[in-house]
Amino acid sequence: MSALSIPQAEPHRWAMFVILLVGAFLPPLDFFIVNVALPAIQQDLSTSSSAEQLVISSYAAVYAVTLITGGRLGDIYGRGKMFFLGLMGFAAASLLCGFAWSPWALIAGRILQGATAAIMAPQALASVQAIFPEAERPLALSIYGAVFGLASVIGQVLGGILISADLFHLGWRAIFLVNLPVALLVILFGLPLLKETRARAAQRLDxxxxxxxxxxxxxxxxxLIEGREAGWPWWTWMWFxxxxxxxxxxxxxxxxxxxxxxxxLLNPDVLRAPGLGQGLVIVLLFYSIGAFFMLFSVYLQGALHLNALSAGTVFLPFGVGFLIGPLLTPWLRRFTGNYLSAIGMGCETAGLAGLGWLIATTLTGSQPAMLPLAPLLFVTGLGQGLAMPTLVRMVTGQVAPQFSGMIAGVTSAALQISTALSVALIGGIFYSMLDNGHSSEAITHAFIIALLTMAACLAIGAALSIRLIRRASVRSANPARFSHR
Missing domain, CATH: 1.10.287 (Helix Hairpins)
Incomplete structure (x- = not known):
């Protein structure tokens, strides 16, 4: 790899982007894929309930807190270099997880996975600004959103398939070891192809x-991640x-x-860019839906008593919508512009509110009819898929390309923080409304309230998005008026 800044469109940019997208695909995949493996891990390693929680939360916490650093490392030392170092570290961490001999060895591997994923993941989003001309960035961000959504949706399905297949009698270990051949192929094909990009002005790490x-x-x-499971002990409030x-x-x-x-690490002048702060607030509201996946599973299995496989198939319309949405974004943006982010969040609001109405009008303990259920889930997933690329572009497009790694890390961290806030706050509302027996009636009622809370957050996010776009239009029309700010 040759170290250079790319002043014009890189001729192999799409092939480079495909390689970098692995960094966007693996981190969410390895977050969701572990959920279905927890019973098998508990049986094999005799893990306690707190250790099971740490298998998931340690990865999520470390990944979230190091994303900004990972993005800035790419700015300074080269995004391609950091991508491959992160990928190799992620493969090594997956190897440790796959051959973990105790719960704490597995948790150590998950911590290392989170740290290396945070080095690898921001480079794809940062490179959109660096290697693509302005006209191609919407399509690149749409593909990025589709890959992110695909990883989130198929993670649990792939985990179930790998565990059921019991390849080479590996059982649950296959969900981690499958990362090794993927990493090897990407390194072999990517090293000669991926050209280096970095920030010209970056001097050294802070x-x-x-x-x-x-x-x-x-x-x-x-x-936020550990508090609810631990019963909100004193140390959580002290940390807050x-x-x-x-x-x-x-x-x-x-x-x-x-x-x-x-x-x-965080350039104050860059973070003061007009509209950036409000854009990040919208990102936080946008991923209030983060608790939906967990709470919908609780509703399906706890209130409707579906098994894991049946519950997983109910999610499929959401996944199809989430996959299609980003692919439609470049075409729809020709007619809607950045208002597509508000339209997408509006679709999510309508879908979640409609789902709440459907469940409320269905006999408790009975599964809602699939004819209204599937379209409502599809519309919700479609809305998320439409909003995500446009919203990410609105945020990352506020800063100069030399800071794209920093803002990619900030945006990714905001998404992770939003997910943690959603699970902690909306999940907290849900569980506080359950009775001791976790009856079907209590779960159903709590889930309806959670759906309406998420819908309200997304409606506020849509309104703020419209306000941000209108202010940006006024600023563009009257640049002199805002030049002093």
Whole structure:
């Protein structure tokens, strides 16, 4: 790989992008694929319930808190280099998970998986700004969204297939070891193909900023992920109180470093770009749907008593919509522009509210009729697929290409934080409404309330998106008026 900044469209950009998309596919795949393997892991390794939770939450927490650092490493040292280093580390971590001899060995492997995934994942999104001309970026972001959605949807299905097939008598271990041949093929084909891109202005890594950012995000993410399962002990509230203090300390340090001419992890001038802050708020509201997958599974299996395979098939219309949505985005944007993000979130709002109405009017304990259920799930998934690429473009397009790694990490971290907030807050509302027996009536009622809460968050996100687009139009029409801001 030759280190260069690409001033014009790279002739092999689409082939390069396909290689980088592996970094977008594997992290969500390995998050969802583990869910179906937990019973087999518990039986084989005799894991406790707290250890089972850590198998999932340790990966999610480490991945979320290191995404910004991973994106900035690509800016400074080269996105291709960081992609391959992350991929090789992810393969090594998968090997450790696949041959884990104890619960703690598996958790250690999952922590390493999360850290290396955070180095690998932001490079695909960052490279959209670096290697594609403006006209091709919407299509590239649409494909990125489709791959992200595909990984999220097929993770649980693939996990069930691999465990059922029991390849080479590996059982649950196959869900981790399958990453090894994928990584090997990508390295063999990708090394001679992927050309290097990096930020011209980046000087060196900001170690103090990196440490402060990691600690700051940890004080928010870890208690959100672990708090509900642990019963919200005192330390979770203490960490929440520490979070704004560390965030203030991080911001002031990065400001001082920027004024001295250094290379901050989070450039304050970039983060002050008009509309960026509101765009990130919309991202947080957009992924309030993150709790839907968990709570819908609880409803299907706890209230309707479906088995895991039957429950998985009910999700399929959502997955089809999520896959189709991003592929339609480039064509629809010709007519709607950035308003497509609001339209997509509007579809999600209607789908979730309609699903709540359908469940409320269905006899408790009975499965809703598939004719209205499948279209409602499809519309919800379609809305998410339509909104995601446009929303990501609205955020990442606010900054110069040399900071694309940083903003890719910030955007990805915002999505992870939103998911954690959704699971903690909306999931907390759901579980607080259950009775001790977790009856079908209680689960159904709690799920309807959760659906309406998610729908309300998405409706607010859609309204903010419209407001952001209108303000951007006014700013473009009157640049002198906003030049001092």
């Amino acid at each position: 170690p103090v900023g990196t440490l402060l950012a990691t600690l700051t995000l940890s004080t928010l993410i870890v208690p 109180l520490i979070f704004p203090l560390l965030a203030t300390l991080l911001w002031r340090y990065e400001q001082r470093l920027s004024h001295k001419g250094g290379s901050p």
